[in-house]
Amino acid sequence: MAESEKEAALPPKEEFSEWYNELLWMAEIMDVRYPVKGLYVWYPFGFAIRRNTYNIIREILDNSGHQEALFPLLIPENEFMKEAEHIKGFEDEVYWVTHGGRDTLDIPLALRPTSETAIYPMYKMWVRSHADFPIKIYQIVNTFRYETKHTRPLIRLREITSFKEAHTVHATWEDAEAQVKEAIGLYTEIYRRLGVPVLRSRRPDWDKFPGADYTDALDAIMPDGRTLQIGTAHHLGDNFAKTFDIKYETPDGEQRYAYQTCYGISERSIAATISIHGDDKGLVLPPEIAPVQVVIIPIIFKKGAEEVLAACKDVKERLTKAGIRVEIDASDLRPGAKYYKWEMKGVPLRLEIGPRDLQNNVAVAVRRDTGEKEQISLPEIEAGVSSKFEAIHENLYQKAKVELENRIFECTELEEVKNKIQDGVATIPWCGKRECGRAMEDVIGAGILGIPLEQKRDRKEKCPICGEETETRVYVARTY
Amino acid sequence: MAESEKEAALPPKEEFSEWYNELLWMAEIMDVRYPVKGLYVWYPFGFAIRRNTYNIIREILDNSGHQEALFPLLIPENEFMKEAEHIKGFEDEVYWVTHGGRDTLDIPLALRPTSETAIYPMYKMWVRSHADFPIKIYQIVNTFRYETKHTRPLIRLREITSFKEAHTVHATWEDAEAQVKEAIGLYTEIYRRLGVPVLRSRRPDWDKFPGADYTDALDAIMPDGRTLQIGTAHHLGDNFAKTFDIKYETPDGEQRYAYQTCYGISERSIAATISIHGDDKGLVLPPEIAPVQVVIIPIIFKKGAEEVLAACKDVKERLTKAGIRVEIDASDLRPGAKYYKWEMKGVPLRLEIGPRDLQNNVAVAVRRDTGEKEQISLPEIEAGVSSKFEAIHENLYQKAKVELENRIFECTELEEVKNKIQDGVATIPWCGKRECGRAMEDVIGAGILGIPLEQKRDRKEKCPICGEETETRVYVARTY
Incomplete structure (x- = not known):
């Protein structure tokens, strides 16, 4: 849509804030022109990155015994107000629904800023016995904060569109402690898949989650040197269990309060990935989350055009069959304009195929991360592309790791x-x-x-x- | 969780309303005890059905040139109030956010009841030229209706948790008409995958979508003879385009209003699937959406127990490798209790493996839909299970089709x-x-x-x- 408007140059990455805002727009990740402050629109291309990223998150959680569920957005005021510390932490930031149609609601409803107070009244009914533990449930939802600070797409939002929050229940404080450790490990693994190295630390007491015993967190270092909190895990002790009366029966038949944890990750994961890997030309995406992983550019002369196009289609078909997301750009744009466009979108690998390449039975592969050109033999194109993907992913991570350590x-x-x-x-x-x-x-x-x-x-x-x-x-x- | 509470018998399906409510609870699909009327909780098992169902929806939309995006939940009052017909249709049903923290908002924000008024201000900016068409974008989101009628899980909700809404833009009225046809075709295909036959009709003028030229719809006939609207497609003409000033440039350089359609499908798709296929014993799920597709029950005697368990594990591993979702129930429950439990959950195929079966190198396969027992040769277990799945799916659809026609x-x-x-x-x-x-x-x-x-x-x-x-x-x- 309106491609032509976006031919303007991206500011250099050194001017990080401008670069970030322009990139989200030029690469069609977010549209910031929605008529409410702090609410943004995911373009289809941006949403495809989101989908691939959250597939990784789901996979890692599912494989570690988590189950996905879904709880309501609206929390009645009386439930929301139950946990004193928790309220203090959120009361200035909560949106309130007060009317339905023309009626005033009897009980105002909060838009969840986070879901402890929506989920734990259910846990009170679900938790029965030590044999039920551990309960490890997560949901991926939109949450809301009435931000009065400067908002910024993917980073500081009034609608967090993609909040993955897990809520676990355990028999003992130690089990919950171990769960927080597991969570930090899983999040580290998620970021490893995104090529993002992280700092892991325990927040000082005055900065922990409202109502928690302690909070561990993951931070990325952004290009401007500021850190971005990109994951947190909270040991809730039995604080919420006492408030919401979540008890279990021990093997001895005793009733005891349960211990809980919760941990969250949001679209900041995408903000960090984009910011850390991107460059002056635009996005640089790890292959696993790139909506387009390979773009094939037919290099066409008058002679042999049909053969070249046929070869491109054949390569596309074979790569698609191998599970790779491929586009052919056979448009009328100059090659330079095509490179510009797909580089902006962070496509990890460009394959150029021209008549001479066909004679040699190769494609020229150009890596987005390094610009390196190398021939890949057409008969082994699937394996060739896959091994490039691995190399790209590893390079992105290692480069980012060195950068992190240097900072x-x-x-x-x-x-x-x-x-x-x-x-x-x-x-x-x-x-x-x-x-x-x-x-x-x-x-x-x-x-x-x-x-x-x-x-x-x-x-x-x-x-x-x-x-x-x-x-x-x-x-x-x-x-x- | 609290399995034991759920050993009570399901009411017969003839008492449909009671059967439906109990089934959602006993099969762990929805928990209705959330403390706000009309808001329900998806249990992990129910959510897994939802995930599989929406994978089908996404697949069919993606393969027909639709792109997924995501627009904000909150719609400012002034945008919401722009389209007169549309407002009349929704004004009694809209939830309003009026406060952020302790501040009164300058402009009240509507919780989207549907997203025309959130999306079309963006389309005004996105739509430029005839060359952009067709624009076919969808999102899967939560929407809200302040229902004053009797609410019912998955059917009549205050939070529709899983609304898939598509919004398309075209050059002409005829193109939009063709798009409505495509939508009805795609929805029919989705329901075919769910084994649900549908009625397809054009709503009378007084029952069309507020602001539309006409509305086509899909209905299922529920077991009590009432119809359930399970998909709608609206031809919006250029009505919204005029309100939101969505214009495109024709090949001749003229500015013209665009034509639009929108179409939606929700978790009612799951309500229909469950209601139509289920029976007195509980859920009967089409294999494609069953969270557990095969349950293996080891038939254990004192002698040969280890061999049986080893064989069960081997079968599980092989089926898992073939992409099938399998559980072994090696719990201490009596076989009858195991059958009860997994039948309630709608598992399409039960495999029983005992010492005698091992001698014969077979498993006994019991179909959930018909109760038929048949031996499957262990060396060909993958193919045997797959062909049963096809037979089950086809039987569910054909049975439902006959039932529909008879009604x-x-x-x-x-x-x-x-x-x-x-x-x-x-x-x-x-x-x-x-x-x-x-x-x-x-x-x-x-x-x-x-x-x-x-x-x-x-x-x-x-x-x-x-x-x-x-x-x-x-x-x-x-x-x-």
């Missing part, structure tokens, strides 16, 4: 932290006391992201506020 | 119609005049469903109201 700065002074977080994430010793953490944040003017989930604790260092010895470092970052 | 009654007198619609659908001549149609409805005490899309017009009959000659018959039915 983590070990600091000892707060002034240094202030400086380094302009480019990425700083680490700094912290004694663990709340008042020292808050004081550091004040000095730095940015927040403690969290305590890395895995770190060598082999050095004694000093907390920059109180001077107490500690073996713990924390991440500090500017965040989205 | 259509050709009538000539209105009194006869009144009588026959207690058991199904009546047909009666109609001259086509609105006042005669309305008068018939008054006499009968039920509505004209529509004019069959295909009927032999080879007889001249008399309109029972005005006596005018006509070759047209209409469906009359009690409806859900």
Whole structure:
């Protein structure tokens, strides 16, 4: 639609914010012109990326014993108001439905900002016995936040269109703890499939999920050095179980409160993937989520045009049969314009086939990630393309990993932290006391992201506020 | 969860309403205990049926040139109020969001009852040229109706959780007409895959979609003789295009209003499938949508137990590899209790494997739809199971088709119609005049469903109201 409007150049990726906004538009991922702030439209191309990404998420959850279900969007005020901490965390952000037709509703209905208060009244009825555990259920839904801050497509939304939230129930605190660990592991695996390396940390106490014992989180480092929270897992203790009266019978016949966790991932997964891999020419997509994985460009001269087109169709057919998503661009555009278009859309591999290639029984494969050209023998085109896909995926991940590592700065002074977080994430010793953490944040003017989930604790260092010895470092970052 | 609570007997299917409600609960499709009227919870098992069903819907739409996208849930009041006919049709049923946090919103936001007014402001920007046509976009979303009538899971809902709505744009009225035809054809194909035969008719003018030129619809006949509307396709003319200013440039460079259609299908597709195929023992699912397609029951005696279990595992592995969804029930339940449980869940095929079967190198296959038992040779188990699936699917459809045909009654007198619609659908001549149609409805005490899309017009009959000659018959039915 209106391709011609989009021939303007993409801003360089260095100007990340402009690049990001323009890219979403030029690559037809999101249309930001919907007439309500913070609500955006998924173009078909963007939605295809979403579909492929969420297929990965579903696959990984299903294979680890999760079951998909679906709970209502609307939460009655009385249920929503049950958990005191939870309300405090959300009350400024909740949309309220107050009218149906011309009637005023007896009980206002909240649009779920997250679904604890929709799901746990059901869990109260579903949970009966220790033999039911673990219960591991997830849903993929739209959730709502009345954001007053600056909104941004895929990142800060009033309608989160693609919130995958899992809610689990267990017999003991330790089982729930193990579940949080599993969740962080599964999310890491999901991001590995997207070629996105992550930071994993435990949020400071003042930044945990409202009503949780603790929150572990995954963050990506975005091209401008700010971190983007792209997954969280919360240990809920028995806090919600007590509020919603979720009890189970132990093997001894005792009634006991259950322990719970919940963990979520959203379309920020796509924001991170796009931002981390993209370049000045547009999207660079990992093959697994690319709506078009291979574009075939027939190189046509007057002589031999038919043979070339026939060969292209044959290659398309064979690759399609092998489960690969392929397009032939036989349009009238100049080759350069075709390259521009498909590069913008992040197609991982371009195959050029001309008369000379046919003579040599090859196609010229051009990788989107590196620009490398290489011939692939036509008789082995399926295997050739698949092995390129693997190489592309691995390269994207490794490149991103090096970039991530280069953006983590070990600091000892707060002034240094202030400086380094302009480019990425700083680490700094912290004694663990709340008042020292808050004081550091004040000095730095940015927040403690969290305590890395895995770190060598082999050095004694000093907390920059109180001077107490500690073996713990924390991440500090500017965040989205 | 709480299996034991569900050992109570299902009411006979003759008591359809009770049977339906109990079945949804006992087979773990929907939980109706959510604390808001008209909102229900999809159990994981029910959701798996939903997932398989919507995979079929997506496949058929994708293969016919449709693209999936996603538009916001919230529609600003000023957009929603633009199309006068449309508003009249929905204003009593719309939920309104009036508050965000503690703020009153400047502009109230409607929860989409359907998405014309969310999508068409975007189409105004997307549609440019005749070369863009046809635009065929769909989304699968939750929509909302403030139902004041009696609600019923999957059938009459306040949150329709699974509304597939397509919105297309064309150059001419005729192109849009052809698109409506295509839609009805695709929906028929979807229902063929679900084993559900349909009635296809054009709704009378007073029952068309608000703002449409005409509405074609698919109905199923439910076991109690009432019809359930399970798909609609609307020719929107250029009515919405004029309201939302959707214009395209013709090949001659003229600006002209576009023609549009929209068509929808919802979780009523699942209600119909369940209701039509189910029996006194519970669900009977077409293999393609069954979450569990085969259950293997090891028949265990003291001697040879290990061999039997090993053989069951081997069969499971082989069937799984062939893409079949299999469970082994090696629980401690009596065989009878196992049969009860899996029959309730509609598993199309049960395989029993005992020591004697192993000696004969066979499994005993029991069909859920007919109860027929037959041996399948173990070395050919994959092919044997697949061919049973085909037979089951075909049998379900043919049986339902005969039932449908037996429930259509050709009538000539209105009194006869009144009588026959207690058991199904009546047909009666109609001259086509609105006042005669309305008068018939008054006499009968039920509505004209529509004019069959295909009927032999080879007889001249008399309109029972005005006596005018006509070759047209209409469906009359009690409806859900």
